[in-house]
Amino acid sequence: MSEPFDTSRDLAFAARGSFAGVPARSLADIGDAGVVILGAPFDWGTSYRAGARFGPKAIREADYLGFDGYRPHLNTGIDSLGTLDVIDAGDVLVIPGAVEESLDRIATSVETIAASGAVPIVLGGDHTITYANATGVARVAGFGNVALIHFDAHADTGETQYGQLYGHGTPMRRLIESGAVPGNRFVQIGLRGYWPDPETFAWMRDQQMRFFTMNDITDQGLSAVVDEAVQHAAAGADGVFVSVDIDVVDPGSAPGTGTPEPGGLTPRQILDTVRRLGRDLDVLGADVVEVAPPYDGPGQVTAFLANRIVLEILNGMAERHVALA
Numbered sequence: 001m002s003e004p005f006d007t008s009r010d011l012a013f014a015a016r017g018s019f020a021g022v023p024a025r026s027l028a029d030i031g032d033a034g035v036v037i038l039g040a041p042f043d044w045g046t047s048y049r050a051g052a053r054f055g056p057k058a059i060r061e062a063d064y065l066g067f068d069g070y071r072p073h074l075n076t077g078i079d080s081l082g083t084l085d086v087i088d089a090g091d092v093l094v095i096p097g098a099v100e101e102s103l104d105r106i107a108t109s110v111e112t113i114a115a116s117g118a119v120p121i122v123l124g125g126d127h128t129i130t131y132a133n134a135t136g137v138a139r140v141a142g143f144g145n146v147a148l149i150h151f152d153a154h155a156d157t158g159e160t161q162y163g164q165l166y167g168h169g170t171p172m173r174r175l176i177e178s179g180a181v182p183g184n185r186f187v188q189i190g191l192r193g194y195w196p197d198p199e200t201f202a203w204m205r206d207q208q209m210r211f212f213t214m215n216d217i218t219d220q221g222l223s224a225v226v227d228e229a230v231q232h233a234a235a236g237a238d239g240v241f242v243s244v245d246i247d248v249v250d251p252g253s254a255p256g257t258g259t260p261e262p263g264g265l266t267p268r269q270i271l272d273t274v275r276r277l278g279r280d281l282d283v284l285g286a287d288v289v290e291v292a293p294p295y296d297g298p299g300q301v302t303a304f305l306a307n308r309i310v311l312e313i314l315n316g317m318a319e320r321h322v323a324l325a
Helices: 052-061 099-115 129-141 171-178 198-206 214-220 222-234 267-280 301-324
Strands: 035-040 086-092 119-124 146-151 186-191 210-213 239-245 283-289
Touching (some): 035 129, 052 301, 119 129, 186 222, 239 267
Parallel strands (some): 119 283
16 A cells, blocks of 8 residues: 555645544544545546535535534434544645546545545545545455445546546546446436436446436335345445435535536435435445535535535444444
């Protein structure tokens, strides 16, 4: 494993504070933490509206409660931050404009967290970073051993983006081609709109990817779709990486994103679903991406939703931890 890069609280667009006030530590001081929050303020993979570099900062700050590292869940009573020993390692020191070097730094940082035995939860950043995030986890768990459940309006399986291999429209294809996450271990939920084209969908079927459009969700019901996703992801895999593109949620509720597509999930649906995944599956890593604060609505509703998505994933993981203890 490469030596970890230092994280930064000094980039102009990096976050200064920690998520919910959990202890702030460096990657060299993970210790016995069970979960490590990591920011990846990277948005030079966007194809339309940039601004997701400000996502990690906005997600951390979107909270009306005290920054005391204590968040007992209303329904379960479990404080996931304490139960899971959550810490925050700050933001990866990315290099603006340097796509491949920044992705390498992100992957190395995630690998460092996973190798310590902790679960990395990465705040994005555009969806390009999932290539780095899932690769970092797979370097530890083993290529081909990790399933990936992907919530998104878009499949992100493009062959290239403006002739480039790396962009927020290509990370899932790069993961499959590298072998980090084979196609038969992918489940995608929430696809809709007018991209990708039929040729790309044919490639996805050839890779044995499992995907559900919003029409599928309307016809089958979200619970049935998630039942199948859990069964598919758990079959033969050592664990799962969960990737949530905030644009899976309808832009009426989450306008702060770079490529909005009407007709998505409701906030309630995504919150309940990610909590269930944390409870029902062995989550080896997760990310929440494409939060672009410059386009957020009054009251920073998108950032607040993203903050709660992180907390709900953590609460599901804490429920699982308590049940298995």
